[in-house]
Amino acid sequence: MKVTLDNPASAPQPANAYYSQVARVELPGGGALLYVSGQVADGADVAAQSRGVFEAIKALLRAHGATLADVINIRTYLTDIGKLHEYGAVRREFLTGTPPTSMTFEASRLFKPEALVEVEVVAAVSAQGPEEVPER
Template identity: 80%
Template sequence: MKVTLDNPAGAPQPASPYYSQVARVEHADGSALLFVSGQIAEGATLAEQTRGIFEGLDALLRAHGATLADVVNIRSYLTDIAGLQEYGAVRREFLTGTPPTSMTFEASRLFRPEAQIEIEVVAAVPAPE
């Protein structure tokens, strides 16, 4: 097993120098698990922030040969759980296949005061054929 920590060029960069955006855990057969750090995005509304986050997640995953279709687990943190339906509607625009395992939490505040939502994912990358 090989572990690589990465901040891929062309994808969202970390908000601080104290963490990496992606941990890639490669297995002997060439398959891998990608652990993507929690993401936030700019926007005035929960829907705008959610779209920005999923666009950023897509870029981070693509940098490692994966897509949002490879997501097997998602953890979402909302500052107001009343926004769950709004978040869910945007999430369904991006995660269109079989839904991944999921946990959604209400958090009193996030890393940035303006953030209404933070999302982290785990994706499974198949072995090359």
């Protein structure tokens, strides 16, 4: 099994930390699993930060020939679970197909003090090349 750790230049770079944004695990027979590190974004509220987070995830997936339609698992951390409906509304804007498996947690704080939401995903990429993956 081949594993590639990556910080694509075309996507947001890690903030104040030393880690890889994407772990790509090549599957026997073709295709890959993409493990995308938790993403945070600037913004005045949960909705604005959530939009930034999903845009960052979209860019990281695109760099590996995937789209948000390829997401099979999503893990969300909110500093206030009472804001779940605000986050959920934005999530539904970006994840429009069959919803992936999911887990949502309330965390007392995230690594970036002003962060209200952090999201990590796993995506399954088919054996087709990036040029064949439709934009979403």
